[in-house]
Amino acid sequence: MYKELKKFKESNSFTFVQEDSLEEVCNAPETASGIFLVYSIDGEEKELIMVGSTGTVQNNGTLKSKNGGLYDKIVNGHQFC
Template sequence: MFDILNKYTSQGNFFLTPEKDLPSVCNAPADTHGIFIIYALKKGRVELIYIGHSGKVEKDGSFSNKSNLKDEIINANQFGKTPAHIAWKKQMTRENIEALNIYWYATYNANNKDCPETLKKKLLRQHQDIFGSFPKWNKSV
């Protein structure tokens, strides 16, 4: 669905199940910025449920890198002010999700200078155009 992501050579994915700890299974790099896409696996079905990012370009053109890709995946606030490594496991239990398949893409590094925030907005709009809504864990662009 997101062919635009094929150009990124630094990419990967990992699975999170309710019995695993996010910091121990996350294989995203800690020295780069980019986007991540989360798919929920539930009752033999796969659903894209979240698109996230780390880093953005400020109005003055500088790159704001408060957290790297790995840190954003593990520690960003989700569902209020709860870090993802806690919130996602709780939400998986609430929604009876068997596993999360988390794909990450380094979009702002030595090889690419694509703003993660801008790319996330583009992907959210593309999802909305196809499905009529944002992924269920995303509130808005």
């Protein structure tokens, strides 16, 4: 669906509209860390509006998880306020 996501080992997506419950439609793993992309889609037009992450890459190339995971950051984060 989104060619950018093919670069990652695991990828998934979900759509969300104003009437949806983000908790119900979010399919992000609760324990995984990673990067998430948020697009605004209007018909055929797609615009990247946010890039978020959970965790930081360490000098040895491993990912250090922060509190919570992807699901927590997307659903309970403050990025959409």
